[in-house]
Amino acid sequence: MSELQSGQGLAPGEGVRLSKVMAERGLASRREADEWIEAGWVRADGRLAVLGQRVPPGALIEIDPLARTEQAQRVTVLLHKPIGYVSGQAEDGYQPAVVLVTAANRWAEDKTPLKFHHGHLRSLAPAGRLDIDSTGLLVLTQDGRVAKTLVGEDSPVEKEYLVRVRPLRAVPQGEPWLSGQAMRTLHHGLELDGRRLKAARVSWANEDQLRFVLREGRKRQIRRMCELVGLKVVGLKRVRIGSVVLGKLPMGEWRYLREDERF
DSSP: OOTTTTTTTOOTTOSEEHHHHHHHTTSSOHHHHHHHHHTTOEEETTEEOOTTOEEOTTOOEEEOTHIIIIITSOOEEEEEEOTTOBSSSOBTTBOBGGGGOSSTTBOTTOOOOOOOOGGGGTTOEESSOOOTTOEEEEEEESOHHHHHHHSSTTOOOOEEEEEEEEESSOOOTTSOSSOHHHHHHHHHOOEETTEEOOOOEEEEEETTEEEEEESOOOTTHHHHHHHHTTEEEEEEEEEEETTEEOTTOOTTOEEEOOTTOOO
């Protein structure tokens, strides 16, 4: 094979972008091609390809079988988010939670057969928010279907939280922190920003911790709900989204969503 045919010695601007060649041959979409190249699954004329590479139109392109068995499956990651990380884009000097999705932070008890690789980080985005000062289950996904299920005012999926509280004002000893009327108000009598909230399920988990089950996720909703009935939130942890539970997943670690799990 000549130097030109092998793709070596091309002058700047010569040749065709490798991802375009792959798309034209029906090997992958251009987006998939870039993901596969970035993951190290593509060789062009016997050499490991790099993102943005240009090749002759007749280049020999080889694709690792892993590209079709693993990368074709859009992954969803379950992360136990610690305090101090934002759900989405970095802001005010705080890192996004996705930086915790590394090989080192994968939960040792994750039994899914997927092998972690950097291609799983591409377009991995949060499906819903969890405030910087809250902990618990955060879903990050490449799958638009999962995001559509979990995000939006019309989502039917329940989210469950354990919320540690304190009274905003001194409460005489022996009196409850929350009256029966205040509890009923939490269930179905509150408005935020001029809009009525959907019905919630609220109960005491123990003497200073409430259990909230919501079907919406307005900004800082639980904290604001509690303030309206005289309580201050001192700790908030999301423990369930739909039928998927946080379980024993350690803080700061993550696992893949299993094939048998559905939100």
